[in-house]
Amino acid sequence: MDELAKLTALCRSLGASTEAQADTMARQLQKRADQLAAERGLTRVAAMEHLLNLVIHGRRGETPPGFAPPRSE
Known part of the structure; x- marks a missing residue:
């Protein structure tokens, strides 16, 4: 299974x-x-790891480490 197929399967499992x-x-x-x-x-590889970390945390409704929530004005 190539990278595109693996990523497609992951996106499908995350709710696409x-x-x-x-x-x-x-x-x-x-x-x-x-x-x-x-x-x-x-x-x-590091760039993809970073993006997948963002996707996984976002899907869970979590703020990824290193990201601050938006400031309320």
């Missing part, structure tokens, strides 16, 4: 309503991981 939606989400994760790796000098 259709296979097409899960595929789109997986492709967006891949694209953003490439962007983060280039922008921040991270390895692609």
Whole structure:
């Protein structure tokens, strides 16, 4: 199973309503991981790990470590 298939399955298990939606989400994760790796000098693996951490915490309704909640004005 390749990376896209694994990410698609993960997105589906996290609540994507259709296979097409899960595929789109997986492709967006891949694209953003490439962007983060280039922008921040991270390895692609580290960039993907960061994104998956955000996705998992967000799905649980948690604030990921290192992120502060928005300030109320």
